[in-house]
Amino acid sequence: MLAIDANHLHKSFGPVTAVDDVSIAIPPGSIFGFLGPNGAGKTTTIRMITGVLIPDHGSVQVLGTDVLRYPLEAKLKMGVIPENGTVYSDLTALQNILLIAKFYGMDKRSREARAEEILAMLELRERRNDMVRTFSKGMRQRISIACAIVHAPPVLILDEPTTGLDVHSRRLVIETVRLMNRHGSTILLTTHNIEEANELCSVISIINRGRIVANGSPEKLKATFDTSRYIEISFEQVVERTIFTHPDINRVESWGDKWRVYSQNLDTLVKYLADLAREQDLTIISIATSSPSLEEAFVQLTGEE
Ligand SMILES: Nc1ncnc2c1ncn2[C@@H]1O[C@H](COP(=O)(O)OP(=O)(O)OP(=O)(O)O)[C@@H](O)[C@H]1O
Ligand SMILES: [Mg+2]
Structure with missing residues (x-):
């Protein structure tokens, strides 16, 4: 009941x-x-x-x-x-x-x-x-x-x-x-x-x-808004935006010495970025995943600022 x-x-x-x-x-x-x-x-x-x-x-x-x-x-x-x-x-x-x-x-x-x-x-x-x-x-x-x-x-x-x-x-x-x-x-x-x-x-x-x-x-609602999730990565070497070519990537932004790579599928993206670094002989200095906030979910759902 x-x-x-x-x-x-x-x-x-x-x-x-x-x-x-x-x-x-x-x-x-x-x-x-x-x-x-x-x-x-x-x-x-x-x-x-x-x-x-x-x-x-x-x-x-x-x-x-x-x-x-x-x-x-x-x-x-x-x-x-x-x-x-x-x-x-x-x-x-x-x-x-x-x-x-x-x-x-x-x-x-x-x-x-x-x-x-x-x-x-x-x-x-x-x-x-x-x-x-x-x-x-x-x-x-x-x-x-x-x-x-x-x-x-x-x-x-x-x-x-x-x-x-x-x-x-x-x-x-x-x-x-x-x-x-x-x-x-x-x-x-x-x-x-x-x-x-x-x-x-x-x-x-x-x-x-x-x-x-x-x-x-709350966690599930946050996860629904995966489109705004990204991985932030920086390499020791200077790279061009064009090296990021995976089909699951929605968008790439440059943030200071870091790149923000957006995707719905963070798991695939992390593995791809590690492979990419290995193949291209790049040294990863830092890598971090964003966690979407419930506030983001709320704003998107209610159209409130
Ligand atoms: N007794 C009432 N007579 C006329 N309109 C009402 C009445 N009670 C609520 N409303 C209207 O119904 C809508 C929903 O109001 P409600 O009070 O349920 O919102 P709420 O989600 O509790 O908002 P808040 O976060 O401000 O408390 C509003 O447009 C409000 O003006
Ligand atoms: Mg109320």
Whole structure:
């Protein structure tokens, strides 16, 4: 059974098609990243998955429960951190967590134990009795996360959990996500930070203008963009561009005392260059392969600069 199984989701707002035939299948135990530029449709998709917004078409199941038909049952299986956190400003940090724990029907003792555990995890212990109103953005976001994980949900959904946070708060959020995952929660998070997706996620989907444009592991997505890969090589001897003649070579550029030789097939290219040097009696001073970045893949797929 999939943790999240969303099929053919569509949502329009008047003339704007926000989400256009989006399907997402997330196996239990994974950290799934939903990546896309501003306005791509990430939040709209998340809101349909979490039962906040009714899709025009399509279906969503969370751990086998149909979100449209059984929203309450489905919501009990999820912890959600929405784009704009929903914490109570006029309650303290501790009161916020205890209140949500009560909503989930936890008994008093486990509510208190869990609240302490989470406050420690998110480094909010010293501020536990302060009104959330007095908190910084990073601290508010941590409270929002605390409330979402209080019942140890099997599925945790986070909409841009680290946007606008400093390095320290960001680290805490990421560590908490990892910890929840290690303890068995399946994670769905959205981000436009490619490095974050690369660092955290086992699988990502890239969405652009309401449509999914690519799927796969970060490494696989990077590899899809092999056309921009090259080998940088320099020889002791001066050589002409024309010595590089292999049919797999797309392009050759001169970079200072080095050559950048572009090809889809780096393996063939390395072997060819070694043979070439041997045949022509050239001494190789340096040779290196480029690794395409996920950012490159993202830029190509979304046409964003
Ligand atoms: N309630 C709404 N009414 C009208 N249009 C909406 C509504 N919600 C979203 N949209 C539109 O749907 C599109 C997708 O928006 P969405 O918030 O899903 O994007 P996003 O990928 O989450 O972007 P961001 O990275 O900026 O959060 C946008 O064009 C947005 O203006
Ligand atoms: Mg959004």
